[in-house]
Amino acid sequence: MRVLHLDSNHDILAQGLSKLGCTNVFNFKSNKEDIMASIENHDAIVIRSRFPIDKAFLDTAHHLRFIARVGSGLENIDVTYAKSIGIEIISSPEGNANAVGNHALAMLLGLLNNLPQGANDIANGKWEREGNRGEELDGKTIGLIGYGHTGSHFAKKLQGFDAKVLCHDILPNKGDDNARQVSLAVLQSEADIVSLHLPQTPETEAFIDMDFINHMAKPFWLINTSRGNQVVIDDLLEAMENKKIKGAGLDVLPYEKSSFEQIDHNPQLQQLIDNPHILLSPHVAGWTHQSKERLAQVIVDKVKERFFKRN
Numbered sequence: 001m002r003v004l005h006l007d008s009n010h011d012i013l014a015q016g017l018s019k020l021g022c023t024n025v026f027n028f029k030s031n032k033e034d035i036m037a038s039i040e041n042h043d044a045i046v047i048r049s050r051f052p053i054d055k056a057f058l059d060t061a062h063h064l065r066f067i068a069r070v071g072s073g074l075e076n077i078d079v080t081y082a083k084s085i086g087i088e089i090i091s092s093p094e095g096n097a098n099a100v101g102n103h104a105l106a107m108l109l110g111l112l113n114n115l116p117q118g119a120n121d122i123a124n125g126k127w128e129r130e131g132n133r134g135e136e137l138d139g140k141t142i143g144l145i146g147y148g149h150t151g152s153h154f155a156k157k158l159q160g161f162d163a164k165v166l167c168h169d170i171l172p173n174k175g176d177d178n179a180r181q182v183s184l185a186v187l188q189s190e191a192d193i194v195s196l197h198l199p200q201t202p203e204t205e206a207f208i209d210m211d212f213i214n215h216m217a218k219p220f221w222l223i224n225t226s227r228g229n230q231v232v233i234d235d236l237l238e239a240m241e242n243k244k245i246k247g248a249g250l251d252v253l254p255y256e257k258s259s260f261e262q263i264d265h266n267p268q269l270q271q272l273i274d275n276p277h278i279l280l281s282p283h284v285a286g287w288t289h290q291s292k293e294r295l296a297q298v299i300v301d302k303v304k305e306r307f308f309k310r311n
Contacts, residue, residue, distance in 0.1 A: 001065065001307070002041065007048040009070050010293045016300030020308045036060045046070065046299065049259050053077040058085065065307070066090055068299045071286070072097075072149065073227065075200040076258060090302045093149045095295030096286030101153030103285035104195055104225050107249030110279050111221050112137055117276035138162040143191030145207070147174040147181070150225065150286075151197035155179040166191060188215045195223040196230055210235040213244050221247045225285040228254040233268055240277060247277040251285040 001022045005014065014024045025042065027035065032051045039045075039061045046068045047053065053067060055078050064087045067077060072093035079089050110116065113134035121128045140163050144151045147167040155165050155178035167179035168187045175181030187194075194216075198204040208222065209232040222245055224231050233254060239245040250272070255264040260283050263269075272278050 001043040003044040003046060004035075004039070004042040005046045006035070006050050007046070007070070009046065009048070010296035012293060013046065013070070013296035013299055016297070017303065020300075020304055022303075032057070039064070044068065044303075047076075049076050049261075051076070052258065053082070055081050058082055058087065061087075066303070068092075068303065070295050070299055071095075073200055075227075088306065090299060090306070092295045092298035092302070095298040096288070096291035097149035097153040098294075099288040099291040100150040100197075100225050100285045101157045102288075103251060103281070104150075104154045104223050104249075105157045107223050107225075107251065107279055107281070108142075108193065108195070108221065109137065111223075111247040111249050111277070114276075116279045120276060140164075140192040141166060141190045142193045142195065143168065143187040144179060144195050144197055145169075145184075145187070146197035146199070146226070147179060148197065148199075151195075152176065152178065154195060154197065164190075185215075188212075189217045191216070191220060192218060193221045193223070196226040198226045198230060200227040200229070205229050206232050208232065208236065210238070213239045216244070219244055219246050221245070221249075223249045225251045228252040228256055233272070237268075237271055237275075240275065247279070249279045249281075251281045252283050253280070256283060 003017055003022045003024055005024060005026045008028055017024060036057055040063055043063050044066045045064065048070050053076060058078065058081055066088040067082060068090040069077060070092060072091060074089065074091055077089060082089055114132040118132040121132065138161050142158060142163055142165050144155060144165065144167040147169040151167060155167065158165050159178055165179040166182050166187050167175055168182060168184050198207065207230045213235060236245060236248060253263065255266065255269055272280060
């Protein structure tokens with residue numbers, strides 16, 4: 001089986017596939033059109049987010065048996081069409097869920113303790129203690145929207161605090177000992193903190209908008225480690241000005257390119273940067289040294305299970 005790697009990943013991915021008997025081919029630079037011209041020579045693809053795998057691309061891939069997406073989201077792959085022509089889709093959401101949980105907690109604690117503003121004050125020669133008096137997480141209610149791999153890992157991290165954890169998910173019976181599943185209305189009536197853990201779908205786009213914000217019973221802190229287009233930035237900025245949102249930790253932004261490795265700078269982004277109650281990070285919640293290895297190993301394990309089970 002010839003496997004075409006379109007993005008660099010941890011070495012154990014290629015090594016693991018090689019041990020299974022696969023031939024690894026690496027092409028990190030050619031454009032999509034050139035890849036399409038030669039894709040029929042390969043049996044599988046390994047990709048992160050370099051470019052979309054759409055119907056036109058798949059129609060040229062006559063021998064593909066699987067597409068492995070090193071990560072959780074599959075929005076850059078036409079999954080429905082790929083499956084309809086017999087191509088199996090493999091992803092690795094388990095691989096970076098722990099890292100995302102850690103990052104969400106770090107962002108939350110940073111906001112509650114005014115770390116962005118405090119660090120900026122000191123950098124500008126100000127030693128402001130009262131203005132940076134923080135809030136404790138204990139006693140607060142955290143509402144997790146989406147309770148899959150990342151949401152459940154975040155909930156587990158929160159068990160060290162004397163806090164209430166609620167979760168909302170479109171699937172029933174997702175709650176567990178770490179989070180009580182509730183309706184969205186109940187979450188909005190009780191939560192002091194909202195954290196997004198949603199896949200990117202048409203239904204989750206612009207999920208946090210002014211309508212959602214106005215249905216929140218209390219001013220709240222917002223954490224987004226999912227996808228940038230799930231928060232309407234104009235509405236977020238207005239809600240922060242009106243004190244309906246106390247602070248926001250955004251690891252993802254709507255200005256990211258499809259590869260997630262470039263971003264468009266614009267006046268709206270500058271407003272986020274300038275706001276002392278907004279904590280930004282460059283889409284790295286799931287991007288730890290440990291998760292890089294774990295993501296790769298999950299792909300190897302799934303390929304082995306599905307294609308080399310008898311070996």
